[in-house]
Every structure is written in C-alpha cells, then in structure tokens.
C-alpha cells in the first residue's frame with residue numbers, strides 16, 4: 001500500500017537528444033519497476049484549427065533478447081482512419097461503437113523523417129507491411145531495416161519526425177470535437193520483440209494493443225487557455241509567449257501515453273487512499289462531479305484492498321465532450337476516460353461501471369501488459385470479472401448496475417444476458433480479428449470470461465479466487481503474461497488440476513446447460529403377480545418405509561452401484577406408517593460442457609436432500625422412496641454455475657406454478673389495457689434515450 | 691361554467707354506468723386477446739419451473755433475459771398481434787363512442803336501443819371525423835417543433851446537454867398538449883355531429899376547431915382538469931400496485947382487482963369527459 005512520493009525530488013539531468021527542451025527530469029521510482037525497453041521523448045504541438053499534430057520523437061529501444069536485430073517494426077495506429085480501405089475500416093464497415101466516422105473526419109499519421117540518433121537518415125528504408133491480412137491498403141504497421149543490427153542486449157536510438165491528423169468526431173477512441181481533443185494511439189510506436197520475432201499487429205476493428213514498458217517524457221504544446229490531462233505527472237507548464245503553452249509530462253514504467261486537452265474542462269482534485277485523483281469534467285456534467293469521484297473511490301479502494309498496490313502516484317479521469325462519445329470508456333496508463341449524460345439517473349450506474357472498469361484496466365492491462373491483439377480476454381475478461389465483483393460489493397447485492405423504476409439488474413445478469421445470445425460462435429482464446437463478428441469478439445472477450453471466472457470463484461470459493469487474482473497480479477506485474485500463465489497460477493493456488501475446466505471454458509465453444517427433464521411421483525402399491533406375497537407394510541423393515549432411499553440409474557450399467565446411497569432420516573414414529581411414494585427425477589446434460597453440479601430435492605413435508613452429480617453422463621435418474629411427495633427438484637439452486645445458459649430448465653416442480661404465471665400475465669394484461677387506453681404514454685419512452 | 695359542466699359530467703357517470711361498463715369490457719377483451727397467447731407461452735416456458743414460482747414475487751431478471759432469448763420468435767408476433775388488436779380496439783371504441791354521445795346528448799339516461807341505434811347511425815360519420823382529423827393531428831403534432839426551433843435559435847447547433855435534456859421534457863409536454871388538443875377537437879366534432887345532425891364531417895371538424903379555439907379558456911380548462919385528474923389517480927395507483935408485491939395468490943388476486951378498478955376509473959373518466967364536454971357545448975351553443 002505504500003507508494004513512492006510523487007516527486008522524490010532526485011532530479012537528474014537528462015541532457016541527450018536533440019529536443020532542445022532538456023528539462024530537469026523527476027524520478028518517480030528510484031528502482032525501475034519494469035524492464036524499460038521502449039523509452040520515448042516526444043515534443044508535440046497541436047494545431048486546433050486543422051486537428052493536426054506535429055511531433056518530434058526520440059525513441060531509445062533496448063534489445064531484450066539475445067538476438068541480433070536487423071529490423072524494427074512500428075505501429076502507426078492513426079492510419080486506421082486514413083481511408084475506407086484500411087483493415088480497420090474494412091473490418092468495421094466504418095462503424096465503431098455504433099458510430100460512423102465524420103464525412104470529412106478522416107485521420108492519419110505520416111512519418112516525415114526517421115534517422116539514427118547521430119544523423120544517418122533511414123526514411124527511405126521504411127516499408128509498410130501487413131502481417132495479419134496482407135491488405136496492401138493498410139498502413140498501420142511499417143518495418144525499418146537497420147543499416148547495422150542491434151546487438152543482443154544492445155540499444156538503438158532513433159529520431160522521428162511525424163505529422164498526424166486526428167479524426168473527427170472522435171472515432172474508435174481518438175479524435176477531436178470542436179475545442180475538445182482526445183489524443184490516443186497517436187505517435188509512431190515500436191512493436192514488441194519476443195520469441196525471436198516482432199509482435200506488431202495491424203490495427204483491427206476489434207483489437208486493442210500490446211507494447212513494452214518504458215519511460216515517457218512528453219512536451220505538449222496547446223493553446224495557452226487549454227487544460228491538459230495526460231499519462232504520468234505534470235512536471236511543468238511553460239508559457240511560450242505566442243498564445244501557446246507547453247505542458248511537460250513524465251511517466252515511468254508505463255507502456256502507452258495518451259493525452260487530452262480542452263479549454264472547457266472543470267478540474268476537480270481529491271486524494272483517495274494514496275492516489276491523487278484529478279477529474280476533468282465537461283461543464284454540463286458539473287452536478288456529477290461527486291458521482292465520478294465516489295466511483296473512483298470505490299474503484300481505487302477495492303482494487304488496492306483486493307488485488308494489490310496501484311504503484312503510480314496519480315490517476316486522471318477524463319469526461320468526454322458531448323458528441324465525442326467515441327473517446328469514452330477507454331483506458332490508458334494513469335488516465336482513463338469515463339462518459340455520462342446530463343440527467344442520468346442515479347439508479348443507472350453507467351458512470352460507476354465505466355470508471356470501475358477503466359480503472360481496472362490499469363491493473364489488468366497497464367500493470368500486466370498482456371497481448372490484447374491475441375488474448376483480449378486476459379485484459380477485458382478478467383477486468384469484466386473484477387468489475388462485476390466490485391459493483392456487487394459496492395452497490396449490490398441486487399440491482400448493482402441498474403436499480404431504476406423497480407427494475408433491478410446486476411452486472412452479472414447483464415453479462416450473462418449478452419452471453420446466452422452468442423454462447424458458441426467462438427472459443428475465448430482467439431486472435432481479436434478472427435472472431436465471427438464484433439458481438440462474438442465482445443461476448444468472448446468480456447462477458448463469457450467474466451462468467452467463466454465467476455463460475456470458478458463459486459467452485460473454488462471467494463477467498464481462494466481472490467488469492468488467485470492477487471498472486472497472478474503480483475507475479476506478472478510489469479511483464480507480459482499469457483493465458484497459460486494465468487492457468488498455472490490458478491492451479492497452483494487452488495492446489496488442483498483445473499485443466500478440465502479451462503480446456504472447456506477458454507479453448508472450446510462448449511455450452512453448459514443442465515436441466516431437470518422429468519419428475520414422476522407415484523404411490524408405492526402392493527406388488528402384484530407371481531412371487532409376491534408380501535405387502536408394502538411387510539417390506540418396510542428392510543426397505544425402510546419412513547426412511548429414505550435414493551437410487552440412481554444412468555446409461556452406465558454400473559451406475560446404480562456407483563452412486564446409490566441411503567440416508568436414514570428420523571423415523572421415530574414407527575406405530576403409524578405413512579403412505580410411501582416413489583419419487584423419480586431425470587436430469588440431463590444438454591450441452592457439451594461438463595461441470596459438477598449440485599441437485600436439491602424438496603419434498604412436501606419440508607424435507608430437503610442434496611445430491612452431487614459429476615455431470616459427465618448424458619443423463620441420470622434419481623429415485624427416492626419416501627413417505628412424502630417430491631415438490632420440486634432443482635439443479636444448482638443458488639445459481640453458482642453462472643455459465644449455465646438456461647436457469648429456467650434447471651428445475652421442475654410437481655405442480656404447475658399458476659401464481660407466478662398469473663402474476664406476470666395480469667401485469668402484462670394491465671400494461672396492454674393502459675396502452676390501448678392511453679397510447680400517448682408511449683411518448684415518455686423518449687426520456688430513456690441516453 | 692367549466693366547473694358546473696365538470697360536475698354534471700361527473701354526476702352523469704353513474705347514470706350512464708352501462709356505457710362505462712361497455713367501454714371497460716371492450717378494453718378488457720382487447721387486452722385479453724393479447725394477454726392470452728403470452729400467458730400460454732409463459733406457462734409452457736416456466737409453468738413447471740421454479741422460475742414460475744419466483745415470478746409470483748419480483749420479476750427475476752435472469753428469467754426475463756432467458757424468456758427473451760429462448761422465446762425470441764414470440765415477441766415480434768406478440769407485437770404484431772398488439773398492433774392489430776389496437777387498431778380493432780380503437781375502431782370499436784369509436785363505435786361505442788357513437789352510442790355514448792347519442793345517449794349523452796339526448797340527456798334522458800341510458801337506453802339500450804338508443805345506444806346501439808346511435809352507434810350504428812353515427813359510427814361511419816365518426817370514422818370520417820377521424821379521417822378529417824388526421825391533418826389536424828399532424829398540425830398539432832408539429833407544435834413540439836417550437837422547442838426544436840427555439841433551441842436552435844437560443845443555443846445554436848451544439849448546445850450543452852442540460853439544454854438537450856430539459857428541451858426533451860419541454861418537447862414531451864408539447865407533444866401531450868398537441869395530443870390533448872387533438873382529442874378535444876375530435877370530442878367536440880363528435881358532439882357537434884350528433885347535436886346538429888350535420889352530415890358533412892369536414893364542416894363538423896371545422897366547427898369543432900372553431901369551438902375549441904373560440905372558447906379556448908373554457909374548453910381547455912375542462913379538458914386539462916379531466917386529464918390532470920387521470921394523471922393524479924394514475925400516480926396514486928403506482929404505490930398501491932407496488933405494495934401488492936407479495937408472492938401470495940391472495941395478493942395477486944388483490945392486485946388484479948386494484949388494476950381493474952383503476953381501468954374502470956379510466957373508463958368512467960372517459961364518460962365524464964364526453965358528458966361534461968357535451969354539457970359545455972350545449973351551454974355555449976345555447977348562449
């Protein structure tokens with residue numbers, strides 16, 4: 001929980017580079033927290049009228065491998081918005097988050113010069129490549145063959161000049177809207193060299209990012225009256241005397257850098273635990289400042305208490321401008337964007353959910369730099385899981401995300417709702433651009449992993465699960481964890497093999513669905529026919545009338561022997577033997593996903609029995625001879641196995657449930673009556689267009 | 691004059707209770723036609739599940755989402771049925787209103803033969819009133835765009851969200867206003883058609899417009915009071931309905947009774963509206 005003081009004023013001089021702006025550089029972490037492979041010094045000037053950025057970048061890249069590196073590869077993310085032929089635009093059909101790019105809203109980035117520090121010009125060597133799809137029109141990745149290879153563990157320093165134009169309105173995270181600018185994925189950014197190759201994917205419609213850690217020193221020049229928010233800490237602001245000011249930001253052990261600027265921001269500051277929170281709010285959301293800060297408090301305290309220390313000194317929360325929702329709900333190191341609407345009711349916890357979610361990324365993506373291109377679930381999925389846990393703890397147990405006009409929905413229910421419509425188009429672990437479509441990507445990267453981990457939590461227990469998350473976080477901080485690493489941690493902490501679970505949950509599209517398919521209750525009659533002379537009363541001594549006997553059959557011949565058990569309940573009253581009933585229950589596994597389940601049997605005298613089924617066979621039959629009639633049988637009565645796509649078929653009752661059906665029916669009847677009588681009430685629906 | 695008309699209108703509800711009953715039964719029957727298939731679907735989906743039992747309490751959202759998923763083909767059909775039933779219901783309602791105005795304007799209490807005879811006599815005229823009322827409806831519907839224009843004028847093309855938000859409320863208010871005005875014109879047109887035996891409905895609608903706006907203070911106050919009364923009772927219904935949330939059969943039965951009493955009140959309000967407006971018209975036209 002302890003953190004380095006923000007400015008542990010060991011200022012050192014940072015003189016190299018040709019930036020001219022060699023200011024004193026603060027040190028946030030005297031001991032580097034990461035390998036610091038990719039380090040940037042960038043000087044950037046915004047020209048608001050043209051939405052253009054003019055940048056000078058010095059990249060210091062350390063070869064982390066034992067290979068001789070003959071070429072470098074870079075991302076030019078903004079080129080995704082260059083035209084409608086880019087891979088991003090082709091895949092997305094020009095639509096991101098339900099929004100189209102503006103008619104003349106295209107954006108781009110151009111590297112105008114690139115050279116080795118010291119002078120050798122390499123600009124002509126740049127070559128666009130398309131490692132993922134071979135689309136020749138895509139210019140989001142380029143390779144740079146080097147005149148001399150970078151030796152193992154060696155360093156290369158490059159000077160890069162670039163010019164960029166931001167899309168408008170903000171599209172797929174970045175862009176400009178009038179006086180508001182959100183600048184993300186904006187500079188030439190080196191890929192990740194690992195396992196003997198470059199991992200540098202194109203910008204896809206449904207992919208996010210992957211990068212190495214480093215130190216960033218960024219000088220941002222904007223109109224003097226503008227307020228700036230950015231990754232890291234603001235070291236100094238210098239007025240340039242020409243109506244502009246330069247804001248110098250410094251960040252350590254981060255793998256990305258984003259910034260925003262607007263003259264309209266209202267600034268709120270508050271210290272939450274050991275984190276300085278700065279909220280940059282739009283003026284029309286002034287009355288929601290408290291709400292944003294409270295949500296930040298919930299996020300920070302829960303994450304630090306449950307999962308581990310947030311090492312950075314600060315967090316900036318940006319509220320995107322109206323008409324700029326394309327930049328809402330996004331995460332960058334120490335800087336996140338939220339998103340709200342004027343008049344958003346308190347009971348619709350969109351602000352809370354988005355802040356908890358985006359802050360969560362500072363853990364699952366920015367402190368654990370997984371590969372979002374290839375294994376998006378490691379970030380979004382784990383983050384959705386923690387978001388659900390925190391929302392429920394803070395605002396639950398019911399209606400944690402919506403509690404409005406009598407409608408109460410938990411985030412968990414909402415995620416499950418998304419999942420059950422698209423349960424089997426893809427497995428979770430897949431490259432982001434290879435999913436069936438955007439919905440399947442989002443279901444498999446967010447909702448389903450959230451449900452997978454909740455199911456695991458309910459299986460292992462909440463405490464053990466939290467320990468898994470903590471261990472995973474502590475062990476993989478500032479590294480690049482893969483799915484296998486998460487599984488290894490889970491198995492180690494759980495102390496058991498979980499391959500059977502993860503194989504199905506992460507690497508297959510198997511659907512989990514258990515159902516009670518039939519129940520039959522019959523009075524036990526006296527045997528008839530040959531060989532039978534004894535009455536039921538007579539058999540009672542051995543069969544135990546008034547006692548309980550359970551037998552199970554399944555398609556396996558030996559099933560009865562495998563699981564049959566007898567539990568004797570108190571049969572004190574031996575004088576008057578009640579009528580025995582033969583209660584039979586058939587349960588089925590309707591999906592391919594095998595998972596152990598608990599089955600509860602409730603009888604009309606109040607007796608309750610619980611059985612455990614490993615769930616492997618296609619079906620199983622339970623038989624109980626008891627002095628009571630079965631009321632109902634239910635699989636997973638507490639709904640712990642949230643991956644089950646159908647809870648309605650999890651139970652069966654002996655009697656028809658008229659009361660419930662009637663209640664919903666009369667409510668529906670009344671709504672229709674009202675609507676027929678007053679159709680004008682429908683106009684009220686427009687109030688809920690948020 | 692407005693209040694005496696209102697009082698007479700309210701008093702006449704009891705006299706014309708059979709008309710109220712007819713309106714109520716038509717409404718119940720129409721809604722029942724939409725409810726019944728829904729109930730059958732529900733019964734099949736959850737009737738033998740514990741979910742069916744839980745439904746007696748609060749709406750279980752897991753269940754609701756599963757219903758949307760596993761019976762997704764049902765909802766478009768149900769919506770289509772609702773639309774068809776709505777159109778049929780509004781036609782039936784027009785037919786009944788022809789009978790209602792017939793007996794109300796005659797002013798001598800309810801008479802079954804007179805009711806049905808009037809219904810037959812005036813129904814097609816009323817249909818023509820509604821058709822002539824369509825341009826009137828469009829005109830009133832456009833009232834709401836005052837807000838859009840005003841907003842553009844005052845706040846430009848890029849207003850803050852609080853402007854958009856409150857503008858939306860104003861727009862809803864104007865939509866309701868347009869709707870009330872339209873209903874007023876239709877009501878008085880029907881009254882004039884019956885009272886004057888004028889056969890050209892174009893003329894009747896025009897006369898109704900002139901009457902409504904010629905005596906706007908009175909006609910609007912009367913309509914507003916009746917409309918507001920309906921809203922107040924509607925607001926009072928909500929907490930009662932919420933209180934009746936216990937999952938027992940008795941409570942569910944009680945809820946049903948309260949709902950139907952409320953619907954009867956709505957129908958009584960309709961008869962009171964017809965009646966008090968007829969009284970007001972007769973008084974004004976008489977003077």
Ligand SMILES: [Zn+2]
Pocket residue numbers: 357358361380383
């Ligand atoms: Zn996310």
